[in-house]
Amino acid sequence: MKHLITRSLNLVACFYDPFLKLTMDEEKFRQEIIETANLGGDEKILDIGCGTGTLDLMLAETLDSGHIYAIDLAPKMIKVAKKKAQRKGKEIDYRIGSSSSLPYEDNKFEVIFTILLFHHLNFEEKGKTLREISLVLKEDGKYISAEFGQFPDDFFHGILLKFSRFSGVLHGLYPSELIGQNGLFIEKEINGPILGGDHQVIYRVLKKG
Numbered sequence: 001m002k003h004l005i006t007r008s009l010n011l012v013a014c015f016y017d018p019f020l021k022l023t024m025d026e027e028k029f030r031q032e033i034i035e036t037a038n039l040g041g042d043e044k045i046l047d048i049g050c051g052t053g054t055l056d057l058m059l060a061e062t063l064d065s066g067h068i069y070a071i072d073l074a075p076k077m078i079k080v081a082k083k084k085a086q087r088k089g090k091e092i093d094y095r096i097g098s099s100s101s102l103p104y105e106d107n108k109f110e111v112i113f114t115i116l117l118f119h120h121l122n123f124e125e126k127g128k129t130l131r132e133i134s135l136v137l138k139e140d141g142k143y144i145s146a147e148f149g150q151f152p153d154d155f156f157h158g159i160l161l162k163f164s165r166f167s168g169v170l171h172g173l174y175p176s177e178l179i180g181q182n183g184l185f186i187e188k189e190i191n192g193p194i195l196g197g198d199h200q201v202i203y204r205v206l207k208k209g
């Protein structure tokens, strides 16, 4: 775990859920993402960079059959997620691992999610992650992402950009040239909530092709 932001989140994993509750309408945010996916209820789903697994529990409620797999680089995030699933009696396949090297067979998943993952990745990792997604996604599968749009062009974000040059925070958050290069295209884009006062989140539905 080389990036500062990911290392820090790992350390404070037990405060992640209360922090989100305080700072956003999390239920609405996740519900909108699930609606964007338009699930049939029997899919094999992968959540990459799953954090504490709140989305996975909501997805588990909507599935009749199918199965949820989820992976995160931060061991403490996975620990919290596993505990929550156990408490709710949900069987979710949680693993510790990197989006750059997914431990699943090709063409396995009907649906893949990355929710607020890409601002943790440097440019090379973003490319590798999109490549891995296009490998493990079924031919007619869909990939749903939620990520920040461009950060505002102000003093604060200028400083953040300077200091995060090597940390992987801001390499063009979701570079469009990498999408096509890795066998994917954007089918739909919808504006999501504005977080932290000025950070527009964008929901995307991507497909292979």
Ligand SMILES: C[S@@+](CC[C@H](N)C(=O)[O-])C[C@H]1O[C@@H](n2cnc3c(N)ncnc32)[C@H](O)[C@@H]1O
Pocket: 006, 009, 010, 048, 049, 050, 051, 052, 055, 071, 072, 073, 074, 077, 097, 098, 099, 100, 114, 115, 116, 117, 120, 121, 125
């Ligand atoms: C902002 S959190 C979002 C968590 C979750 N998706 C959510 O909606 O709350 C980003 C997550 O991505 C994870 N992460 C960062 N880099 C990763 C990587 N290369 N592979 C997998 N997970 C990663 C972090 O550990 C963190 O849990």
